[in-house]
Amino acid sequence: MIISVASGKGGTGKTTVSTSLALSIAGGVQFLDCDVEEPNAHIFLKPAVVKIEKSFIPVPEIDREKCNYCGKCREVCAYNAMMVIPATEETKGNILVFPHLCHGCGACTYFCPQKAIKEVDKEIGVVEIGDVGSMQFIHGRLNIGEAMAPPLIRHVKTYINYTRTVIIDAPPGTSCPVIESLNKSDFCILVTEPTPFGLNDLILAVEVLRKLQISFGVVVNRSDLGDNKTDNYCHDEKIPILMRIPFKKEIATAYSKGIAVVEAFPEYKKDFAKLYNTIKAWKAS
Ligand code: SF4
Numbered sequence: 001m002i003i004s005v006a007s008g009k010g011g012t013g014k015t016t017v018s019t020s021l022a023l024s025i026a027g028g029v030q031f032l033d034c035d036v037e038e039p040n041a042h043i044f045l046k047p048a049v050v051k052i053e054k055s056f057i058p059v060p061e062i063d064r065e066k067c068n069y070c071g072k073c074r075e076v077c078a079y080n081a082m083m084v085i086p087a088t089e090e091t092k093g094n095i096l097v098f099p100h101l102c103h104g105c106g107a108c109t110y111f112c113p114q115k116a117i118k119e120v121d122k123e124i125g126v127v128e129i130g131d132v133g134s135m136q137f138i139h140g141r142l143n144i145g146e147a148m149a150p151p152l153i154r155h156v157k158t159y160i161n162y163t164r165t166v167i168i169d170a171p172p173g174t175s176c177p178v179i180e181s182l183n184k185s186d187f188c189i190l191v192t193e194p195t196p197f198g199l200n201d202l203i204l205a206v207e208v209l210r211k212l213q214i215s216f217g218v219v220v221n222r223s224d225l226g227d228n229k230t231d232n233y234c235h236d237e238k239i240p241i242l243m244r245i246p247f248k249k250e251i252a253t254a255y256s257k258g259i260a261v262v263e264a265f266p267e268y269k270k271d272f273a274k275l276y277n278t279i280k281a282w283k284a285s
């Protein structure tokens with residue numbers, strides 16, 4: 001079973017929930033930190049890294065001897081990563097590639113009628129693989145200044161071990177890296193906080209999950225702060241609230257020291273185990 005942990009906005013406690021959940025499940029667990037722009041689960045899980053792989057995407061390189069500036073590559077590029085200036089009677093044409101916009105989809109190479117495009121590897125980051133006791137741990141680190149998170153997330157997800165309970169820490173928000181991380185999940189835990197910003201971004205995340213047709217429930221962090229609008233929204237939308245974590249200064253202090261909640265407060269282990277059992281029972285029903 002693949003359980004993703006996501007949140008419409010950053011800073012709601014997503015990694016607090018994902019790491020504590022992973023540490024509370026007995027048996028084979030695999031943890032994937034797909035928040036590749038800012039991975040931080042390793043701070044709490046402290047894996048022993050045993051393997052590092054570089055991650056690349058193929059970007060086009062133009063053979064100007066063969067290119068006739070027909071513009072087909074620009075036409076098929078959905079990401080505006082190419083610009084073609086057609087040749088005229090007076091001027092030779094020109095072609096520019098913007099590698100930072102290229103998603104490495106290969107469409108330009110495939111459709112070039114002159115076979116004038118060669119693909120060259122561009123390094124976008126690394127995937128690190130390790131262990132936390134019996135737990136398998138994998139995360140991606142996107143190079144600084146690199147925008148292409150989805151291909152690195154796909155690389156991380158090639159390591160999914162379907163014989164284990166897989167916990168995916170997704171990036172915050174609702175953009176492409178989130179969609180890539182949630183893809184093929186059996187269930188998603190949406191972590192939110194009972195504030196107007198928290199609710200606004202929860203609503204956006206719910207819309208995404210409904211579009212993706214992934215079942216989900218909500219964990220309310222710092223549940224005793226803010227107002228009751230999140231509760232009312234979940235009630236009206238028939239969204240189950242799976243767990244509430246009250247605000248505790250000691251939890252924030254442990255977080256700031258890189259200590260997982262269930263390690264600082266072992267009494268929470270049973271709550272996270274219950275959260276997992278609820279999801280497991282839902283999957284079995
Ligand atoms: S499709 Fe090929 S030939 Fe046409 S402009 Fe692009 S690289 Fe040049």
Ligand code: SF4
Nearest residue numbers: 077102103105106108
């Ligand atoms: S590989 Fe895809 S994204 Fe990159 S330039 Fe070619 S068509 Fe555009």
